[in-house]
Structures are given as structure tokens and as C-alpha cells.
Amino acid sequence: MRYSKLFGKTRHDPPCDADSVNAKLLTQAGFVEKLGAGIYNLLPLGYRVLTKINNIIREEMNAVDGQELLMPALHPVEFYEKTGRNRTMDDILYRTTASGNKEFVFGPSHEEIVTPLVAKYIQSYKDLPLSVYQIQTKYRDEPRAKSGLLRGREFWMKDMYSFHLSEEDLDEYYEKVKAAYSKVFERCGLHSYVIEASGGVFSDKFSHEFSVETDAGEDTIIICEKCKTAQNLEIAEGKVVEPGGKEEKELPLEEVSIERGFSVKDNAEAHKVDEKQILKTVVYEVDGEGLVGVVIRGDLKVSDVKLEDYFKKQLRPASEEALKKAGLVQGYISPVKLPDSIKLSFIGDHSIKNVKNFVTGANAYAKDYKNANLGRDFIIKDFTDLVEVKSGFECVKCGKGLKEMKAVEVGNIFKLGTKFSEAFGLKVSDKDGKLKTLFMGCYGIGNTRLLGTVVEAKHDDKGIVWPASVAPYNVHLVVLGNDEKLIKKAEKLYEDLEKAGVEVLYDDRNESAGVKLNDADLIGIPVRLVVSGRTLEKDSVEFKERSSDKSELYKFNEILKKLS
Ligand SMILES: [Zn+2]
Numbered sequence: 241m242r243y244s245k246l247f248g249k250t251r252h253d254p255p256c257d258a259d260s261v262n263a264k265l266l267t268q269a270g271f272v273e274k275l276g277a278g279i280y281n282l283l284p285l286g287y288r289v290l291t292k293i294n295n296i297i298r299e300e301m302n303a304v305d306g307q308e309l310l311m312p313a314l315h316p317v318e319f320y321e322k323t324g325r326n327r328t329m330d331d332i333l334y335r336t337t338a339s340g341n342k343e344f345v346f347g348p349s350h351e352e353i354v355t356p357l358v359a360k361y362i363q364s365y366k367d368l369p370l371s372v373y374q375i376q377t378k379y380r381d382e383p384r385a386k387s388g389l390l391r392g393r394e395f396w397m398k399d400m401y402s403f404h405l406s407e408e409d410l411d412e413y414y415e416k417v418k419a420a421y422s423k424v425f426e427r428c429g430l431h432s433y434v435i436e437a438s439g440g441v442f443s444d445k446f447s448h449e450f451s452v453e454t455d456a457g458e459d460t461i462i463i464c465e466k467c468k469t470a471q472n473l474e475i476a477e478g479k480v481v482e483p484g485g486k487e488e489k490e491l492p493l494e495e496v497s498i499e500r501g502f503s504v505k506d507n508a509e510a511h512k513v514d515e516k517q518i519l520k521t522v523v524y525e526v527d528g529e530g531l532v533g534v535v536i537r538g539d540l541k542v543s544d545v546k547l548e549d550y551f552k553k554q555l556r557p558a559s560e561e562a563l564k565k566a567g568l569v570q571g572y573i574s575p576v577k578l579p580d581s582i583k584l585s586f587i588g589d590h591s592i593k594n595v596k597n598f599v600t601g602a603n604a605y606a607k608d609y610k611n612a613n614l615g616r617d618f619i620i621k622d623f624t625d626l627v628e629v630k631s632g633f634e635c636v637k638c639g640k641g642l643k644e645m646k647a648v649e650v651g652n653i654f655k656l657g658t659k660f661s662e663a664f665g666l667k668v669s670d671k672d673g674k675l676k677t678l679f680m681g682c683y684g685i686g687n688t689r690l691l692g693t694v695v696e697a698k699h700d701d702k703g704i705v706w707p708a709s710v711a712p713y714n715v716h717l718v719v720l721g722n723d724e725k726l727i728k729k730a731e732k733l734y735e736d737l738e739k740a741g742v743e744v745l746y747d748d749r750n751e752s753a754g755v756k757l758n759d760a761d762l763i764g765i766p767v768r769l770v771v772s773g774r775t776l777e778k779d780s781v782e783f784k785e786r787s788s789d790k791s792e793l794y795k796f797n798e799i800l801k802k803l804s
Contacts, residue, residue: 241745242746247283254267255267255274260696261696262390265695265704266692269764270283272388278394279393279394288713289712292709293428293694294375297375298398300427301371306372308375309374311347314336315352316343319352326345332382350374358370359664364668365668365670365671365676368405369403369404370402372401376397377396380395389688396687399682400417402414403680404679404681405668407657409679410680411655432452434449435448435470437652449649450652452650453645453647455696457647459647459648460646461473462645464640467640474546478636480537480540481632483595488596491597491610491611493609494610495607496609504538508538518539519538519576519592519600520537521535521536521573521574521601524557531563533575534587535589535592537592542589566584569603569604572602576618579603589624590623593614630644651685652684653681653682661679694707702761713745715743715765715766715769717769719770719772720772725776726771733781737800765786766785767785767786768786770791778793779796781794783799
């Protein structure tokens with residue numbers, strides 16, 4: 241491709257509203273053009289990269305017996321009424337009305353379409369297992385559309401659905417797809433972490449996310465570098481580091497009057513103790529349980545998701561009003577000598593078990609207890625793991641310090657069970673002629689998000705550094721100078737490379753060396769070849785990899801060999 245003819249050139253200035261590295265570099269280098277929040281045009285360079293990503297995904301899905309098809313993006317709303325997602329996904333659905341007042345939604349996903357489709361064609365257990373996928377555009381009304389291609393309202397996705405006669409068969413296939421996903425990201429030049437996901441309320445852990453480390457990531461994950469494991473912050477398990485030192489004696493409980501702020505920090509400062517020494521109680525309103533106080537070490541945070549998992553009920557931090565109504569004094573709540581008139585039950589995090597002589601509130605304004613001890617001064621009946629893990633906690637498997645990491649989720653896989661097959665009556669007869677409802681799995685990759693993530697993970701201060709597998713071209717050929725002999729040499733090289741099947745972007749413009757070389761760095765093609773007066777003197781061409789600062793000269797007749 242001649243750069244002079246390419247639609248979509250580099251820009252001198254970055255777009256003024258670029259809120260992320262990928263939006264800035266992809267726009268500046270001529271890969272994408274923003275149409276609106278979360279909506280992008282993919283220009284020829286960008287579309288070439290997306291096509292390469294799509295093909296990698298396609299190959300890996302085909303390798304696990306996925307069959308590619310294409311379903312429509314416009315969905316009659318009644319399919320969503322059948323599963324209830326017309327209601328539960330209301331906030332992300334784009335809706336439209338066609339002539340005759342028929343209601344449609346723009347597909348945010350395709351469970352409602354693929355399940356009845358498969359029901360029409362599956363005749364017997366002999367047709368199973370079955371796995372179908374598509375690479376297609378999805379629509380989600382994303383209130384926080386931002387970060388370039390990372391969070392879009394219209395985006396490309398690969399979604400695959402699998403159908404099985406038994407749960408065991410689904411489990412087996414699920415593991416195969418999990419391995420295929422890691423391969424996809426690796427082939428795109430990324431290291432992905434596989435994370436057991438938190439589903440929040442009522443969920444069992446039956447899904448996995450694939451995350452890639454980048455500063456632009458909205459998620460925080462907790463990793464153990466030794467075990468090579470990663471967990472979602474909300475449900476991560478880790479061992480709290482216990483305060484060391486010699487065994488402390490239990491001192492007599494003491495009530496003190498003290499004016500202080502409400503936070504743990506205020507409390508610790510007022511009493512001149514470490515935050516670890518504070519016994520903190522966080523009160524929640526739990527549906528069907530009333531007010532529940534979570535008792536935890538002062539320097540630690542309660543994980544709402546772990547708490548929800550424990551109760552299997554909806555919950556929220558108690559409002560100021562609810563606390564007041566119950567007779568609780570904000571900032572001074574504790575399980576120590578709580579008046580019988582106050583209806584508050586407690587649950588403890590393990591972190592408070594090994595601390596002696598806590599400082600805590602005395603359930604009255606400006607009154608605290610010193611030397612509060614578990615078992616002697618207060619009793620907690622139920623203990624569980626409720627702490628939000630942070631850097632410095634120890635891995636429960638190997639004891640190494642855990643690390644927090646910013647990450648982008650690029651894929652996820654779910655075991656759907658029979659939820660959708662039940663809704664659409666997807667049943668077949670098994671070997672013994674018994675009707676069985678099918679088990680389903682679904683597997684998604686955000687293809688355009690993956691494109692943006694590659695840029696977030698692979699760039700430097702000069703521009704993008706594409707991994708060879710997804711680069712728009714293999715070679716960026718640059719000619720410096722206007723000399724006729726020089727141009728002739730470059731043109732000949734361009735022809736030879738193309739003939740040899742090398743994908744070449746040939747910068748044939750009449751521009752300065754500075755402009756051309758800066759553009760080459762910005763666009764980020766893995767190999768740059770320069771033909772100039774200097775290289776011609778040695779009958780050579782300069783070879784440089786984008787990821788390296790070193791350049792070398794090669795004879796014209798050697799360069800093809802070098803490239804292969
Ligand atoms: Zn470990």
C-alpha cells in the first residue's frame with residue numbers, strides 16, 4: 241500500500257477529547273475516528289488490525305469445533321420477554337419501533353436468538369455437543385462510554401454458545417474454551433490473567449474473566465506472582481498480615497471520654513494508636529435480616545461482594561437515618577456492652593481474632609472503650625472472610641505477598657446452565673428416549689476492546705508498538721530523498737517485497753525525513769526499512785525493529801531473507 245494513497249493519515253495534534261492512550265494514539269496515527277461517545281469509525285489501518293484479531297479468534301474457535309454463523313443485530317422484543325431480560329437489562333438496551341408498532345431491540349448479546357434457533361435444528365442427542373459462534377456488532381447503552389475502544393456503545397464482539405446433554409459435558413468443553421482464550425490473547429501479544437469471577441448476589445462461582453494488565457484498566461485484580469494466579473479484588477482471598485511482636489496481656493477494660501472525628505483515622509490519632517488497634521464496626525441493612533454490624537480490624541475494608549455472597553441477600557450500607565432510628569451513634573458503634581434495646585446483630589471478620597486490647601466506640605457520643613477484648617468484653621458468634629484484600633496480604637496457597645494490578649477485561653466465559661434452554665424449551669431425547677433440557681455455555685471476547693487493549697499495553701512515548709501478529713502491515717518502507725535513482729531503488733524494493741507476499745506500507749510521499757520517521761514510529765509497524773542516499777552508497781537498506789533502538793544495514797539482495 242502506498243501511504244500517499246492511504247485513506248486516513250496521521251495527524252499532527254492529538255484529538256482534544258481523547259481520554260485514553262488508545263483513543264489518542266489510534267486517532268493520531270489514522271486508525272480510528274470518533275463519531276460520538278463510544279462510537280468509532282474504523283479507518284483502513286484500524287480495520288486491517290481488527291481483521292487480523294478476528295482471524296486469530298476465528299482460528300482458535302474453529303480449533304475447539306466452533307462453527308461460525310451470523311445472526312441479525314435487530315431482535316424482536318418478545319424474545320427478551322421470554323427470559324425476563326427485557327426488564328433486567330432495560331438500562332442497557334437500545335430500543336426501536338418498526339412500522340406496525342412492532343418493538344425491537346438492538347442485540348446486546350445473542351442468547352435469546354441462538355437458543356430458539358438451535359431448538360429448531362437439534363433433533364437428537366447425536367447432534368451434541370454443538371458450539372456456534374459469530375463475530376458481529378453489539379449494542380449496549382453504556383452510560384460511561386469512555387476510554388476510546390475500551391468501553392463502547394457499539395462494538396465488535398465474538399460470541400460463542402455451546403449446547404450439551406449433560407453438565408459434565410459442558411464442564412469439559414468449558415475447560416477447552418478457557419485454554420483457547422488464553423491462546424487468543426497470547427497470539428495477540430498479550431499476557432492474560434484468568435480470573436474466577438464474582439457474580440454478585442445469588443451467583444455461584446461459575447464464570448471466568450480474562451484480564452490484561454494496563455494502567456488504563458478500570459478493574460483492580462489481585463495477583464500472586466509465584467502461583468501465577470489472579471483474583472478479582474471484590475472476592476479475592478488473602479491472608480491478613482498479623483501484627484507481630486510479643487504476646488500482649490489483656491488489660492482491664494476502660495471507658496474514656498474523648499472528642500474526636502468519626503473516621504478510623506481520627507480515632508487512631510485521638511488515641512495515639514495504630515489503625516490496626518481499632519475495632520471497626522460497619523453497619524449494613526440486609527434484606528430480611530435488618531441491621532447487621534460487620535466487625536473488622538480498623539485498617540481493613542469490608543468487601544460488599546463477600547458479604548452479599550455470605551447472606552445471599554441484597555444489602556447496602558446503613559443510611560444515617562436507619563442508624564439513628566435504631567439508636568446507634570455514628571462513629572461510636574461497637575459490639576462492646578451494646579444496650580439490649582438496640583436491635584443489631586454482628587458478624588466478624590477473621591482479622592479481629594488475634595488482636596488484643598482494641599480501642600472502640602462505647603455506643604454513646606464522645607465515649608470510647610480502651611482494652612476491649614474478644615471473648616471477655618464482647619462475643620461474636622459468626623466469623624467469616626469479609627475482608628477486601630490489598631497489596632501486602634499473603635497468598636493463601638504459597639504465602640508470597642499479593643499485588644494489586646490495574647487491568648482490562650478482554651473476555652469472559654460463563655456456564656449458563658439451563659436458564660435459557662428452559663425459557664425456550666430446548667430439549668432433546670437422550671439415548672434412553674428421555675427428554676433432557678440442554679446445558680449451555682457462552683463465551684465472549686470484545687474484539688474492538690482487545691484492539692484498544694493491545695495499544696494500551698504496547699506503546700511508548702513515540703507511538704504504537706504493534707505485535708507482529710496483529711500489525712496492519714509487516715513492513716513500513718520509507719524512502720528519504722527525491723533523487724531519481726533512489727526512488728527507483730525504493731520502488732523496486734516495494735515491488736519485490738509485495739511479490740514475496742510481505743505486507744508493505746510504502747511511504748512514497750515527498751516529505752522530510754523527520755515527518756516520515758516520526759509517522760513510522762507513531763503508526764508502529766514492527767519493521768521499518770529505510771532507503772536513503774546514505775544506505776544507497778553501500779547498496780543497502782536500513783532495517784530497524786519498532787521495539788528496538790538498533791538499526792542495521794542489509795544488502796538489497798539479503799533483505800528478503802532477513803525478513804523471512
Ligand atoms: Zn501464591
